[in-house]
Amino acid sequence: MHIVLSGYYGFDNVGDEAILYSIIQAFRKLNSDIEITVLSNNPEVTAKTYGVKAINRWKIKEVSAVLKESDGLVSGGGSLLQDKTGLKSIPYYTGIMRIAKKHKKPVFIYAQGMGPIDKWISKFIIKHMLNKVDKITVRDIASRELLEQIGIKKEITIVPDPVIGLSGNDFKSEWLNVQPFSSYVSVSVRDWPSTVPFMQKIAQSLDLLVQSGNTIIFVPMHGEHDVKASQAVANLMNEKSVIAPGDLSIEEKIAVIGKSKLLIGMRLHSLIFSAIQNTPFIAISYDPKIDAFAQIVNQPIIGHVEADTWTGQQLFDLASEMLTNGDLLQEEIHTRVGTLQGEAIKTASLALELFNSKL
Numbered sequence: 001m002h003i004v005l006s007g008y009y010g011f012d013n014v015g016d017e018a019i020l021y022s023i024i025q026a027f028r029k030l031n032s033d034i035e036i037t038v039l040s041n042n043p044e045v046t047a048k049t050y051g052v053k054a055i056n057r058w059k060i061k062e063v064s065a066v067l068k069e070s071d072g073l074v075s076g077g078g079s080l081l082q083d084k085t086g087l088k089s090i091p092y093y094t095g096i097m098r099i100a101k102k103h104k105k106p107v108f109i110y111a112q113g114m115g116p117i118d119k120w121i122s123k124f125i126i127k128h129m130l131n132k133v134d135k136i137t138v139r140d141i142a143s144r145e146l147l148e149q150i151g152i153k154k155e156i157t158i159v160p161d162p163v164i165g166l167s168g169n170d171f172k173s174e175w176l177n178v179q180p181f182s183s184y185v186s187v188s189v190r191d192w193p194s195t196v197p198f199m200q201k202i203a204q205s206l207d208l209l210v211q212s213g214n215t216i217i218f219v220p221m222h223g224e225h226d227v228k229a230s231q232a233v234a235n236l237m238n239e240k241s242v243i244a245p246g247d248l249s250i251e252e253k254i255a256v257i258g259k260s261k262l263l264i265g266m267r268l269h270s271l272i273f274s275a276i277q278n279t280p281f282i283a284i285s286y287d288p289k290i291d292a293f294a295q296i297v298n299q300p301i302i303g304h305v306e307a308d309t310w311t312g313q314q315l316f317d318l319a320s321e322m323l324t325n326g327d328l329l330q331e332e333i334h335t336r337v338g339t340l341q342g343e344a345i346k347t348a349s350l351a352l353e354l355f356n357s358k359l
Helices: 013-031 043-050 062-069 089-102 122-128 141-150 197-209 221-234 248-257 268-276 288-296 314-326 326-358
Strands: 002-006 033-039 051-055 071-079 107-113 133-138 156-158 184-188 217-218 262-265 281-284 301-304
Touching: 002 013, 002 062, 002 089, 013 033, 013 043, 013 071, 013 248, 013 268, 013 281, 013 326, 033 043, 043 051, 051 062, 062 089, 071 089, 089 107, 107 326, 122 141, 133 141, 133 326, 141 156, 141 288, 156 281, 184 197, 184 221, 184 248, 184 268, 197 217, 197 221, 197 262, 197 314, 217 221, 248 268, 262 268, 262 314, 268 281, 268 326, 281 288, 281 314, 288 301, 301 314, 314 326
Parallel strands: 002 033, 002 071, 033 051, 071 107, 107 133, 133 156, 184 217, 184 262, 262 281, 281 301
Antiparallel strands: none
């Protein structure tokens, strides 16, 4: 069987690369002989990193040719169908689906998080295309409700984020092994337009944590973008902190977050990395997907980056309380995530069932 994977791959975003890694691992676990071609912004790196075939996602003639020869398209996961960060994502990803359907190939929507979808044209495009795909799976209730509101009539199944399926015990960090950190709090931040000085709030809380005897390690999840955001928060601190290298591998970033006592995180997949390692986290929301995942694993959200309803002191107080109750919180996360990990592999199984039925 030959499948094509379409997503935000090859852009140096650890969250999306972790999704790709997880989907590939799930398919290979179920079918060791499966052939996978990834549509990537950096096909050479993608092919080398994951041991797959990869082609340039922007060369539409090549994309069409590989879809024609394939047994089906997997679109996802991640937040592909949204118009918050620009108007090109929805036309692009639905366009790839349209090419697959033109070649009469089955299309499987894989554990996507939908939205925000605000523009009427975006809603029109999604309604038109997703009512033609063969199977839709989303990663939270809000995504299903959004699609239903837009007018999707297809059955929509809720499944875990693919990264939840990874075993947290499998990852190690060479960078961490040579560092003298015995106990630390990890932090994942990103830039986000807001009139609320959320970075100052985070910096204040981190200063208080350092003064309480904790080491702070920033873990950039999206290459240079998050390195700059981490540096911006570090520069607002009075106390010293450490910024992990932005080019650490997925495996190393999972290990760095997993070995921390607590994560304070904005990026969704920093929260997921934390959860699969049974590490408690405090979420700082900028998007409904953050709230949705925190709710799934019953971890707190201190507030939203665009809402001036929380303080650095409150974040510190919550972090201190969670550090005190770390063992109990780890057990609770372990229980919740264990169930989700068993369900995550089923998404790949649903996809393979679809593709086999069309052969």
